[in-house]
Structure formats: structure tokens, C-alpha cells
Amino acid sequence: MSNLIAGYLVMGLAAMLFLISFRIRKSPTFPLVLLNRWLRWVLFGLGMAYVLREWGVSGRPFWSLAPTFMLLWILVESIYAWLAVRALSLSNLPVFPSYRAASGDVNWPVEDSYLKVKEEIRSEGFTLQEKLSAKLGEHMTLQSLLYTDESKQIRLQVIFAPRSTGRPALFFIFTSKVGEQRWATDNVWLPFGGVFPAHWSVDRRPFISSPRTLLQRHRRKLSKSGVEPELFEEDLVDELNDEQEVLDRVSTEHGILVPRGQRPEFGKLTGDGRYRVWKQILLLNYFGKAGRKDVR
Numbered sequence: 550m551s552n553l554i555a556g557y558l559v560m561g562l563a564a565m566l567f568l569i570s571f572r573i574r575k576s577p578t579f580p581l582v583l584l585n586r587w588l589r590w591v592l593f594g595l596g597m598a599y600v601l602r603e604w605g606v607s608g609r610p611f612w613s614l615a616p617t618f619m620l621l622w623i624l625v626e627s628i629y630a631w632l633a634v635r636a637l638s639l640s641n642l643p644v645f646p647s648y649r650a651a652s653g654d655v656n657w658p659v660e661d662s663y664l665k666v667k668e669e670i671r672s673e674g675f676t677l678q679e680k681l682s683a684k685l686g687e688h689m690t691l692q693s694l695l696y697t698d699e700s701k702q703i704r705l706q707v708i709f710a711p712r713s714t715g716r717p718a719l720f721f722i723f724t725s726k727v728g729e730q731r732w733a734t735d736n737v738w739l740p741f742g743g744v745f746p747a748h749w750s751v752d753r754r755p756f757i758s759s760p761r762t763l764l765q766r767h768r769r770k771l772s773k774s775g776v777e778p779e780l781f782e783e784d785l786v787d788e789l790n791d792e793q794e795v796l797d798r799v800s801t802e803h804g805i806l807v808p809r810g811q812r813p814e815f816g817k818l819t820g821d822g823r824y825r826v827w828k829q830i831l832l833l834n835y836f837g838k839a840g841r842k843d844v845r
Contacts, residue, residue, distance in 0.1 A: 559592065601614055666719060674699040680694055692717075693707060695786070697781050705723055708721075721763050734752045735754070736756075741829065742829075744803045
């Protein structure tokens with residue numbers, strides 16, 4: 550490949566990266582975020598190879614230099630992810646935050662894509678029940694909305710996940726219950742630093758951005774299980790926090806989280822827990838894999 554063709558290729562990838570990054574700032578979805586990461590990765594490899602050949606630093610073939618720098622990117626990204634997981638373990642950020650009634654209003658972003666999702670939820674018969682917030686350290690708050698369908702058998706939690714740039718990511722968690730059993734279907738594309746209880750059935754679909762499509766999967770799963778879900782009563786917030794406590798307890802019992810009394814000294818994640826989250830970050834970032842079902 551000539552340097553001229555390589556230069557045009559690099560410029561084309563850079564233009565694509567700019568457009569996708571702009572779109573993500575307005576309405577982040579996992580397919581776009583994943584494509585953005587791949588473009589950055591490929592652009593770094595091709596760009597560095599182009600620069601070295603253009604400046605006469607290396608006479609090696611273009612397609613020999615590019616993979617070398619792409620592997621270097623993966624190595625640096627892996628080290629950065631490991632350091633980030635270690636910092637997370639030692640930080641004040643809770644693995645399973647506790648929710649409470651929001652002191653202020655929780656509003657949908659004024660953007661067509663968000664308002665379309667809001668209307669989609671309403672058209673499926675879901676009614677808003679609670680507006681929630683959860684503290685993520687000293688300077689960050691997680692906002693969430695709780696809905697139930699007309700039958701009160703399906704609870705929907707909408708999470709507005711804050712991002713450092715642009716608008717928040719939208720996560721949907723559909724949940725049904727029978728006693729201590731839970732059936733959950735979500736599109737969360739963050740690493741899960743814990744373990745689900747053995748009597749929970751969890752289906753993670755990060756590529757699905759439509760709540761209607763996710764709800765259809767959830768209802769099919771309920772139909773196959775042959776159960777009649779119980780109703781979600783008035784204590785929705787308490788029940789949600791109880792589920793968070795169960796996740797924390799089970800994850801501690803399986804050696805993923807450090808016992809609470811020892812967390813101020815040793816951090817939240819054990820060695821196995823840090824490795825687990827680190828691996829999930831890399832699998833999500835480049836392969837879109839939400840990990841195993843993590844049910845034990």
C-alpha cells in the first residue's frame with residue numbers, strides 16, 4: 550500500500566471517528582460506543598504506521614507496522630483498565646448503590662432519541678411510580694426511574710448513567726419475581742462486579758437499545774418458565790434496595806467482594822473480583838460481551 554492511499558485511509562477513519570463521537574455525545578448507545586472504540590484502535594495503528602513511513606523513520610511495510618501499534622494499544626489499554634479497576638476498588642463508589650427518593654426532579658434529556666424512548670415506555674402500558682437517586686461518591690449522583698406495567702407483574706428500572714462527556718447512557722432493567730426468585734432482562738453495558746444468586750435468571754443484552762424489544766424478550770422468557778409472577782406492591786424502593794443487598798451479600802460469599810468491615814482497609818474488590826471486572830471491561834470494550842450469566 551502506498552503512503553498516499555494510507556493517508557487517505559487514515560483521514561477517512563478520522564472523519565468517521567469524529568462523526569460517531571459527535572453522535573455519541575448526543576445519544577450514547579452501545580453499538581456506537583463499541584464502533585467508536587474499534588475505530589480509535591484501528592486509527593491508532595494505521596496512523597502511527599503512516600507517520601513512521603511518511604517521516605522515513607521506518608522502512609518496514611505498512612501492514613507490518615500497523616498491527617504492531619494495534620497490539621501496543623491493547624497492551625496500554627489493558628494496563629489502564631487494571632489501574633482503573635484498582636482505583637475503583639479503593640474509591641468511595643459503591644458496587645451496588647442504595648437508592649432513595651430523589652430530592653429534586655428526574656427529567657428525561659430534551660433530545661428526540663430520549664423522548665422517543667420515553668413515549669415507547671408509555672405506549673407499552675408502563676406507569677411511573679418512583680423517582681430515585683443514588684450517591685456515587687461525593688460529587689456524582691445516579692438518577693433512576695421506576696415503572697410498573699398495567700398488571701404490576703413487571704417492574705422497569707430506567708437508569709440515567711452519567712458520562713464524562715455528553716448526555717447520559719440509558720439502561721433498562723425489566724424484573725419479575727416469584728418469592729425470592731427473580732427474572733431480569735437488561736441492556737446494561739457496564740462490567741458487573743458481582744455474582745447473581747442461583748435462583749435469579751438474568752439475560753444481559755447490551756446491543757438492544759429499544760425498551761420494547763427488551764420487554765418482548767423478557768415476556769418470552771417468562772412464558773417459557775411457565776410461572777405466574779407476583780405483583781410489585783407499594784414498597785418498590787425498599788424492595789429494590791433489598792435486591793442490592795442480596796447482590797452484595799452473595800458476591801461477598803463467593804469471594805468477589807471484600808467483607809464490609811474490611812473494605813475501608815483493603816478496598817471493595819478481592820483479587821478475584823478485580824480480575825473479574827478487568828476481564829469484563831476488555832470483553833465489553835472490544836467484543837461487546839456482557840460476560841457469563843454470573844449466576845451461582
